[in-house]
Amino acid sequence: MEFVILAVVIAVVLFGALGGLLISSRRKKPLPPAPPTTPDITAPPAEPHVGDEAETPRDEERRTIEEVDLPEGAAPVALEEPPTIEAPPIEIPEPTAGRLIRLRARLSRSQNALGKGLLTLLSREHLDDETWEEIEDTLLTADVGVQPTQELVDRLRERVKVLGTRTPDDLRGLLREELLTLVGPGMDRTVRTEPEASKPGIVMVVGVNGTGKTTTTGKLARVLVADGRTVVLGAADTFRAAAADQLQTWGERVGAYTVRGPEGGDPASVAFDAVKEGKEMGYDVVLIDTAGRLHTKTGLMDELGKVKRVVEKHAPLDEVLLVLDATTGQNGLVQARVFAEVVDITGIVLTKLDGTAKGGIVVAVQRELGVPVKLVGLGEGADDLAPFEPEAFVDALIGD
Template sequence: MIAIIAVVAVLLVGGTAGLVVSSRRRKAELPAAKPAPELTEPKVGDDAEEPRDTPTWTLEDAELPESGATATLDKPESAQGRLVRLRARLARSQGSLGKGLLALLSRDTLDEEAWEDIETTLITADVGVAPTQELVEKLRTRVRVEGVSGDKARTILREELVALVNPGLDRTLKLEGKEGQPAVVLVVGVNGTGKTTTVGKLARVLVAENKHVVLGAADTFRAAAADQLQTWGERVGVRTVRGPEGGDPASIAFDAVKQGIEESADVVLVDTAGRLHTKTGLMDELGKVKRVIEKAAEVDEVLLVIDATTGQNGLTQARVFAEVINVTGLVLTKLDGTAKGGIVIAVQRELGVPVKLVGLGEGADDLAPFDAEEFVDALLD
């Protein structure tokens, strides 16, 4: 009896052990459960954020090809070639203003309604009220005395428009530094006017004139602004001094000028962050950037970049910038996309500062010196 009980016990223990082993084997064969994902609050803009494969660049200087490297640099177009091509483009985009005025002046009878139409055409083209009234008064006098037969209307209109654009203003860029130091050009303006692109294009112009140029990427607040400027520089073999994103713009501008002095550069071009003319703090920062630069070298040019398509709003911007910093020259961009070329006249009259450069397209060489007579001829072509 005892033996029988012992056998039964052995069988029960063995069966239980087998069940345990079998159960463990089945558990081992099942895939491991994945841990529950940690839930986090979504951030604004997460779905629109561009993924980064590489860390943000924080190098201070652009790495340029060493002497003898096989990198191919762009060869910028000559100044003469740009002027010929850009005049044709300006004539296509701005010609409606000149044609409209000529059509009105060539009427058999210039009554009050005709003169009102001339005023409306000029004001619509952003010439401004005061310059328009001045021009119309002079046209009235000359038409009354000289008449408008044949080509006389075009001759009178051309002469008065040229006088209004003021060919006597000094439009040369100040690119001769003091006492062997590089000339320093500070480029300012509101957001979206094309400052960084203008700096890159200007670098190309200067390289084509065999100038040694250094770029300063002092726009540290706009994403990829320094990358964009460095790309422009690398195309023509120009060094770009930059700093970490969100860094102090004045410090970077100062470093760029120091680099220019060390390299015996001819010109240092400093790109600044775009800022609304209504933001007092950001506007005051421009003054700081200029003061810090002048601890190393004098600032020879302050170029204010204005989008020509903004019309009278661009005039308001220019007025505020001129109050904060001593603007020495104007750059009008996007002049190819508007028939409102009168902003040239209005902004010069308002500030007493000449338009020195015009941008007439998206191409790398679509930047040229401004010439009053060329501009008026393009209007009337």
């Protein structure tokens, strides 16, 4: 029994000793050798850490810029100057004296249908009632208006009866006299831009959308510059996005100064500032372009009256020009009436007069408002706005 116990103890001791040897042999197993290290030429150099000494002592004498050698062939760097934007050259507008006479041929091409029609009718051998009715219809079709037409026909009938013989030259002279009387040669058609008290003269331009109001304002600036005046343009049409840009472009062409405000801003404020600038700079004329008002919109028309009142806080208006499209005929007269109720119209500008045979609108609108046509637009050119001259206009109506 003792022998068995002894044998078990010896076996346990031997087993423990063998386990210890195995464990110690595992712990002492050598690690595999590290791979040979090669310098990495792509890696960036190590950055210095705080506390590392600089390679060059701080107290080393520094070199001046003259002592530093530049690489051979290196040229000094030249700084490029920003490109200069040249202002567009200022144009010299065509003189206004006799401008309508020079444009007479263009006007007569579309207007002399009235004169030719009347001369043809008056040249008939027998002027019966039916012929005189045709003459009335011709005048009404040309937008002369009912009352002026009746007056003209009555005078023609009387003079033809007294005249007796009717040669072509006699008829032409007779018709010219009567048409000239109807147009009104004695009316003052001067665009008043020279106030008696002090500069500047103030002109407000009004009219509905589509009549060419902003373009007319720009062309009027050219007319004034051609006559030796200095001009400030007030872009008070703040509701149409392109209106201020368009007006400023017109001004830049002839050297006029433009005052404008933010889009959708107060038109009266812009007009006020334009007059103020004109007075401070000593300019001759201030032209104020207002927004194109629909004559059916009462609120907008009231605002136009506000612009007028605000401007007159600086000085009284010298001119209020109403721009009308000659092609609109009787509808233009309706517009004229409404504008005349809001602001005191002092003159009329008829645009697109070259594109219609209805030259009688000159007579009708003057009779309606009691104010003269002062300017007429005869085309799309920059200098196609002309002072209205009754003689030249009637001659264009009758033709050669």
